[in-house]
Amino acid sequence: MIRLSGVSRTFDGRSGRVEALRGIDLEVAEGEFVAVVGRSGCGKSTLLRLVAGLLPVTAGEVTVGGTPIIRPRRDVAMLFQRPALLPWRTVLDNVLLPVEIFGWKRAKHHDRARQLLEVAGLAGFEKRLPHELSGGMQQRVALCRSLIGEPRVMLMDEPFSALDALTREELSGELQRIHMETSATVVFVTHSIDEAVLLADRVVVLSPRPGRIRSIVDVTIPRPRTLGRNAHLADVARVSADLHELLMEKDMPVAAEDR
Numbered sequence: 001m002i003r004l005s006g007v008s009r010t011f012d013g014r015s016g017r018v019e020a021l022r023g024i025d026l027e028v029a030e031g032e033f034v035a036v037v038g039r040s041g042c043g044k045s046t047l048l049r050l051v052a053g054l055l056p057v058t059a060g061e062v063t064v065g066g067t068p069i070i071r072p073r074r075d076v077a078m079l080f081q082r083p084a085l086l087p088w089r090t091v092l093d094n095v096l097l098p099v100e101i102f103g104w105k106r107a108k109h110h111d112r113a114r115q116l117l118e119v120a121g122l123a124g125f126e127k128r129l130p131h132e133l134s135g136g137m138q139q140r141v142a143l144c145r146s147l148i149g150e151p152r153v154m155l156m157d158e159p160f161s162a163l164d165a166l167t168r169e170e171l172s173g174e175l176q177r178i179h180m181e182t183s184a185t186v187v188f189v190t191h192s193i194d195e196a197v198l199l200a201d202r203v204v205v206l207s208p209r210p211g212r213i214r215s216i217v218d219v220t221i222p223r224p225r226t227l228g229r230n231a232h233l234a235d236v237a238r239v240s241a242d243l244h245e246l247l248m249e250k251d252m253p254v255a256a257e258d259r
Helices: 044-052 091-095 097-101 106-119 135-147 165-182 193-199 233-248
Strands: 002-013 016-028 033-037 059-064 076-079 153-157 185-189 202-206 213-218
Touching: 002 044, 016 044, 016 213, 033 044, 033 193, 044 059, 044 076, 044 153, 044 185, 076 135, 091 097, 091 106, 091 135, 097 106, 106 135, 106 165, 135 165, 165 193, 193 233, 202 233, 213 233
Parallel strands: 033 185, 033 202, 076 153, 153 185
Antiparallel strands: 002 016, 002 059, 202 213
């Protein structure tokens, strides 16, 4: 579904060129949930923006379904850290916003919007305004909005980072359930190792800048996964410990010919 082949990205900084990503080779299968972890500044968000078509690659190629990504596409949705709901629109109208932007038929997507809100636990809140919702509920609305066009790919850039621990855990469970029901392909950036293990089929570990793939760890814990008592806490902790060790490892020196 998603393929990154030899992808690199550099930026022009005040003190010269900054290499954010170098030589990324990654494939994400259809319906797979892949999490990306790494230290701050390692290029996680940049990687998502390259897949979304929001940034061009400096080298290499990004394809979705075999088609090169050169600009944003309707079948690739992105969810950011903040829900960015329009305060004057109701919950239902916020979910339907992409329908208006892309000129889709509202009647065709109206039932879909209500179905998504029900899946997200927001049935009965369709006519509420954003300020009447908690932060976690607002992010659920944003998630429904990103799913309204039935995207083939969901890109999520730390969508729960601004929430408290209990709300994050609750929304992680909701996202896991929605993913299992919709079978969307998901690439999820997070700073939380436990969150990555709880949600993902595989976890991609990036090295410090320039971001390179240090390791890819398979997560074989049965779904649905929870962190409750007598659940998957020990399994999540074991895989998280392995990932933590990978993140703490010092980088190997870069060979002269690679500089």
